[in-house]
Amino acid sequence: xxxxxxxxxxxxxxxxxxxxxxxxxxxxxxxxxxxxxxxxxxxxxxxxxxxxxxxxxxxxxxxxxxxxxxxxxxxxxxxxxxxxxxxxxxxxxxxxxxxxxxxxxxxxxxxxxxxxxxxxxxxxxxxxxxxxxxxxxxxxxxxxxxxxxxxxxxxxxxxxxxxxxxxxxxxxxxxxxxxxxxxxxxxxxxxxxxxxxxxxxxxxxxxxxxxxxxxxxxxxxxxxxxxxxxxxxxxxxxxxxxxxxxxxxxxxxx
Ligand code: HEC
Numbered sequence: 001x002x003x004x005x006x007x008x009x010x011x012x013x014x015x016x017x018x019x020x021x022x023x024x025x026x027x028x029x030x031x032x033x034x035x036x037x038x039x040x041x042x043x044x045x046x047x048x049x050x051x052x053x054x055x056x057x058x059x060x061x062x063x064x065x066x067x068x069x070x071x072x073x074x075x076x077x078x079x080x081x082x083x084x085x086x087x088x089x090x091x092x093x094x095x096x097x098x099x100x101x102x103x104x105x106x107x108x109x110x111x112x113x114x115x116x117x118x119x120x121x122x123x124x125x126x127x128x129x130x131x132x133x134x135x136x137x138x139x140x141x142x143x144x145x146x147x148x149x150x151x152x153x154x155x156x157x158x159x160x161x162x163x164x165x166x167x168x169x170x171x172x173x174x175x176x177x178x179x180x181x182x183x184x185x186x187x188x189x190x191x192x193x194x195x196x197x198x199x200x201x202x203x204x205x206x207x208x209x210x211x212x213x214x215x216x217x218x219x220x221x222x223x224x225x226x227x228x229x230x231x232x233x234x235x236x237x238x239x240x241x242x243x244x245x246x247x248x249x250x251x252x253x254x
Pocket of ligand 1: 078091
């Protein structure tokens with residue numbers, strides 16, 4: 001079969017080098033999303049002590065568990081198996097009584113014996129090496145701080161938008177879908193990303209909004225999966241089915 005001499009701007013008609021370039025990117029982004037999913041399961045997913053992301057997890061992560069401290073909820077959750085019942089009780093009692101500095105001498109050995117082997121080596125975790133940082137975790141759990149929300153929000157907005165623009169760019173060359181359909185699919189991740197990030201901020205004060213975090217997250221992962229799967233199929237299956245695709249997908253009149 002000889003392809004037409006004119007250049008067609010669509011996924012099945014691209015040269016093998018362009019298709020390889022696009023596919024490499026999509027593949028790496030797909031793996032990246034899986035890793036991000038695994039990380040969410042391991043951090044937020046464990047916030048209520050049970051595996052799997054639930055509304056409670058989101059509430060604990062952003063709004064906090066305001067009857068308790070992070071130290072106490074972790075010792076009843078994902079850190080439960082890290083110390084025996086007596087040691088856990090000593091730490092929880094210390095937290096409930098206001099994490100007093102006079103008592104630090106009593107609890108320090110407990111942290112040292114059970115916790116610091118991990119906490120002093122894994123970056124981003126409280127180290128339990130001194131009084132101040134340990135007391136921080138033992139205070140009433142008010143959820144994510146404005147500080148960390150601002151940091152994580154801007155990283156997500158800038159970083160994820162970058163992923164979406166290239167994935168959407170590749171998908172914009174897909175054949176067989178109306179321009180309107182493609183426009184909607186391309187818009188979804190951006191809209192849900194904004195919903196997702198805003199929901200963190202609102203959930204910090206109003207725990208009822210935790211649902212939006214889950215809806216937002218699923219929304220953009222869903223649109224992302226459709227774009228990757230469609231693009232890969234059109235780049236690596238359609239070119240070999242003997243048909244010639246003549247559309248110019250960047251021309252609105254097509
Ligand atoms: C085997 C390694 C390990 C040991 C031992 C360990 N931790 Fe952890 N800890 C982690 C990891 C990994 C995380 C992050 C994931 C999570 O939140 O479950 C974490 C998270 C935490 C958090 C939440 C930190 C945050 O800012 O979100 C607290 C509080 C905590 N651990 C307390 C303890 C205490 C108290 C002990 C000792 C009784 C302990 N951990 C022992 C690995 C460990």
